[in-house]
Structures are given as structure tokens and as C-alpha cells.
Amino acid sequence: MARQAAAVCIVSGGLDSVCFAATLAKEYDVYMMTFAYGQRAEREISAARYFAKALKAREHRVIDISFMKSLYGKSNALTDKSQKLTADFSQNLVVPIRNAIFITIASAWAMSINARIVAYGAHAGDAPHYADCRPGFAKAIADALNVADADSIAQGTRQEIAVISPAVQGLDKAALLKMGHEILGDRLFRTWSCYSNGKAHCGRCESCINRQMAFTGAQIDDRTRYAT
Template sequence: MGRKQASASVAATTRPAAVCIVSGGLDSVCYAAMLAREGFDIHMITFAYGQRAAREIRAARRFARLLGAGDYKIVDIGFMRSLYGRSNALTDRSQKLSREFEQSLVVPIRNAIFITIASAWAMSIDARVVAYGAHAGDVPHYADCRPAFASALASALNMADADSIASGKRHEIEVTSPAARGMDKSALLSKGYAILGDRLFETWSCYSDGVRAGKSGYVHCGVCESCINRKMAFKAANIGDRTRYAA
């Protein structure tokens, strides 16, 4: 094979890269699996931001291996917990986790921080896509899950490195999510389950770090808003829920 033919063959098999923000929960894991199935070379990033649910980070690490991520990074921004103070219940352990949506569940501009850091990595490795797991059901409650926000942030981030993009040194990034595709949690779950099967029950959705269940370890609390949404999504998708809950 000549040099030109070899170069053409490599170009034809090169897959586009995507940086996937993965918490270890259902939504982000399912979306990363979808992008991998669609032909993206996925790179995964998880943030330790002082959240109560440290077990979600362990789950994310497990799925990075399972999905064959080209690279995986856990970024420690635990200092954010001191900045957040008592602003939200996901980092302030003294607050009760609600069963339904309340403003206490909103972590100030969390996705803006995650996407900005992930985009810096994406631009550095020539990934054109930054993905996060926001779905249509998040849109009414979380402003930083809305497609309009993601689009505006992508524009700002591309503007921030416009000269490098104009010179060809870097490329524009697109911020994508299930919400931008009009997918709700159950539809996303169905797609993920078709790819991952029962391994999907290894994701961690609970806002807490779980409840001790004897010698078998920790299980989802079953009563926080995220656990309840998880139960409802499996039911809506007509998939038997094998997640272990304390309640």
C-alpha cells in the first residue's frame, strides 16, 4: 500500500472524539454509551466537587473501563464545597434531601463549571463534542440543563479561543445533551439499557452516599428525589428495576 493510500485509510477510520461528563448516574452513563455506539471515540471526565454521593465517582470509574473510554479523568474541585456553603443540599450534609424537586437541589452553575473545564480538555485534544446527561425532564427545574444555556455557553467558550480557532490550531466545540435531542429520562434509559443491559444497575443515582445494608454494603436510599426519579424512569421504560434501595 502506497503512502497516499495508507493516509487515506487512516483518515477513513478515524473516529470523531467526544468528551463526556459522567457523574456515575443513569443519565450521563447512558448518554456516553449512546455516543460510543454512534461511533464517537469517547473520553470521560468526572468531577469531585464536594458532593455527598462519593459512590457515584466509583461508578463513573467503573463505566469508563466498561465503555472503553480512550482516557478518563477525575478532576478534584472539592474546594467548591466551601464556596457553596449552605446554598444547596447536595454539598451541605446538614440539610435534608427532599423527595420532590426543591431549589435546595440546585447547585449554583454546576454544569457551567463542568462544561467549561471539559471544553478546555476537548479543545486540547481536538474533540469537537462535549456531552453531558441533561434530559428533557431536567429542563423545567434546572436552568443549566436547558439546550439554550448549553448553546449559549458553547458560543461563549468558542469566542474565548476565537483566534486559535480562526488560525486552525483548534476547532469549535459543540455542547450536546439528551435534552437537545428531546429525550426524557425513560427514553434515555431505554437506549442505555439496550447497550449495557443489567450493568446499568451498577450506576449510582442517590443524592446521598447510600444506606448501609448489612454485610452486603451500601444501597440507594430510595427516598430522595433522584432515587424516586430513577424508580419512575425504569417503570416508564417498562424495565424491571434491579437497583437495591433501602426504602
């Protein structure tokens, strides 16, 4: 099948973004972008590098924006190691406008290489708690970014981008996992979901628990190694 337009996929190295990139790689030339933003879970970056090769990404950029950690201060537990990582959703798990920053940078790349799609891994289950995972946000930021380069778009030197996600497509984590597993099989167990940076997933943080629930919901045996 002939390739379609290019897609820039924001891939953290976790289940959601890897599974979504895998589905897009069937149709698009995939360019992957991963952000080092001072997160505790540095292991996810290594996972992203692995999947860039597994999915035969045309290019993979790891973008160092670790200076953001100093700006975030104590605003969230994902960059501030002094804060407790909770098993249930807590507001301190929200990194201020993280997806807005990622999407803006990825969109600059997309417009530069004439990619039509910017994708990130937010799924329908994220939407109740994370405002920058909601379909309304994806549309709004795409509209704003297209306005920001409206003259180039009008002249035909760039093309409009669309920001898409599993949430935009109505997919929850379990449905997304099923799709990714059909493509990647047991390689999915090389994804990193944990908010911590241990040798194994902690099994206690909200992200680990969501991972476990997704495998249960998808009826796939969870072979992830958990510390507890």
C-alpha cells in the first residue's frame, strides 16, 4: 500500500504513545519525538529509542528541555522527587501544560518537514483528569498553531496540521493496547509506564495501576515485571 503523508508522533516510551505510533506507522511515514523534561522516569526515554527502531521511524529526535524542571519547581510529582507518587489520581500528577509544550515543538518540526499529522498518546480514560488530553484541547491547539503560520499555509509553502490522539478517536487504554499488541506483540512489555525510575515497574503508582487494568481489560496476560 502506498504511503500517505508523514506524521510526527510524540512518543514517551509508555504504552499509550507507543501503541498509537504503531497504529499510525501502518499508514504514515512516522517521525518520532521524545522529550527529556526532567521527569523522574528517565527509563521511558530508552524505551522510546527502542520503539523508534522497532517501528522503523524515519527519524527519532530526543529533545532536551530539562530546564523545565527548574520552572516547574514543586508544582508536580513527576519532576519533583520529594513528592509522593499516589496510587489514585491526584492533582500533583498534572505537569503544567506539558502536552501543550510537546505539541507546539512537535508541530514546528511537522511544519518544517511538511508533515500533516501531529500525534500524541492521550486516550479517552485520560480526559476526565487531564485537560490537555481532551479532544477539545487537541482541536484548539491545532487551530492556534495553524493560525500562527497562516501566511505560509495560505501561500502553500506549509500545510495545515491536525493534532490527533486516541482520545480524539474515542479509544480508551484497553482498546488502544489491543491494537498495539496486534502489531508489536510481546515487544510491548519493553514499554515503560512507571512514574519512578527503578529496575522494574513499581506496581504501586497510578500509572502502573492503570497499566495493569489495561492489560486486564484487553484480556492480555500482563508479563510486565513489577517490584510489588
